[in-house]
Amino acid sequence: MNNAMNFSGGPGALPASVLRETRDAIEALPETGLSVLGMSHRSEWFRGVLDEAERNLRALLGIPAHYHVLFMQGGSSLQFSMLPMNFLRASGRHAEYIVSGYWSAKAPVEARLEGDTRVLWDGRAEGYRRLPAADELQLSQDAAYLHYVSNETVEGLEFAGTPGLPEVPLVCDMSSNLLAAPIDTERYAMIYAHAQKNLGPAGVTVVILRDEFARRAITGLPTLLDYRTHIAARSVYNTPPVFAIYVLMLVTRWLRDEVGGVEAMAAINRAKADALYGALDAEQGFYRVHGERSCRSTMNVAFRLPTPELEAHFLETARREGFHGLEGHRSIGGLRASLYNAVTLDAVNALSEWLGEFRRREG
Known part of the structure; x- marks a missing residue:
């Protein structure tokens, strides 16, 4: 209850059927007889979990083949840094940010460490009670990317439409509303979401990354902070959060099979x-x-x-x-x-x- x-x-809450299956898996997985908490990330079983989780996400969200689906760690907070490290540093361009609440305000702070960062709109003076209208955003066609948060969990604000210009890569933190409604994935160069809202328990972050955008990343980055490392290793460069990804897979099954x-x-x-x-x-x-x-x-x-x-x-x-x-x-x-x-x-x-x-x- x-x-x-x-x-x-x-x-946040997890579906009742997922909680029951997770409870049983902690004691012993029916496929292996071992607890999910003790399963190797190099096992064939876990490779199957990763592959199914990716297939389910692609089917549920209509993710095209030219997008990578990565299972990473560090939450949105790490993405606030990795994004400008890969695509702003030494790019010769500026990045644009919409600040619409508590969480989106953190992103440009990290971006400024990497290069020219411009905040197009900030709702702080109004107490973050509304979102910008299209005519309030002075968008540039030559920006490295435009970043925004689709749903502000603290203030309870959600974009009804999609901001930005078609020619500028659009990056969105969808941590609190990914899988809550259909999206046009093709509109985005990159989407990321930590799991502990709609996807599963804390510990895993999903990154959906267009291949063409990924190839724009600069060279010379620390290995673990380069998206191409995770693409090449198929999300198993280092030890991933096995348990969190397993539960995420169960959540996608629930959404597919029980919800429809x-x-x-x-x-x-x-x-x-x-x-x-x-x-x-x-x-x-x-x-x-x-x-x-x-x-x-x-x-x-x-x-x-x-x-x-x-x-x-x-x-x-x-x-x-x-x-x-x-x-x-x-x-x-x-x-x-x-x-x-x-x-x-x-x-x-x-x-x-x-x-x-x-x-x-x-x-």
Whole structure:
């Protein structure tokens, strides 16, 4: 029951069937008789796991053959550095960044260590409550790349469209909404996502990289920080996070076989978001959603109550009622419900109903 009512921002909820299969695999995999925690990354079994995980991702997202799918480590934080190391340093060009929240603000800090970095738009002055309109971005045709975060988990903001110019490589951190809805992979030079939202447990980062873009990387990089190293080694240059990749494979099976694919998942996610925002909007004098309506995230719903004291009481009462992970991010406080793929519509409906009860009792 606790797992079913887990609204944590990350690591987030995992599907019940995946948790059961993972529990059994920790004791012994049916294929090998060994615990998944003790399986060699050089074994044929693990090569099969990597290959299936890649096949499933390609099928679910429509990833073309001229894109590489890499399983890496270090989360988005490492990608903030690796991206400019490979494609900005010594390029003779500048990189462009959209800063729309807590996480995207970290990316240009690392890029500035590697070369000319320009922030096209920064929502900090407005408290990161909205996303930029197209006419607010002064885009350059000669940029090395444009980087943005598709969904801001802290503030609960999500891009409805895709920014940028067709001729400029587009790079996106999709850590919190990859696999939540269909995407046009061909529009991107590179997509990356750490797993602990919709893909699986913490420890693995998926990188989807167009081959032509990968070949632009400079030479002379440290071996482990060169994307071409991981392409050549098929994600096994060093010891990968075997357990996390195994669970990611199970999650992609679940999404394919039990949910019916990414389009079906998107419809469920839309219903979840509509239910929760509807409950909050019904009590606007009591609950206040952080982001502007046009920019609201389907994955992360950030909101406030009239006072910090009432928020503390809300969290204490919610835990007693069986709702977990509703604390807001430390950077802005308040409250947050994350509606990742594994969070069921039943769980969201239960939370939505309880929000009304709490308002009537405490308002």
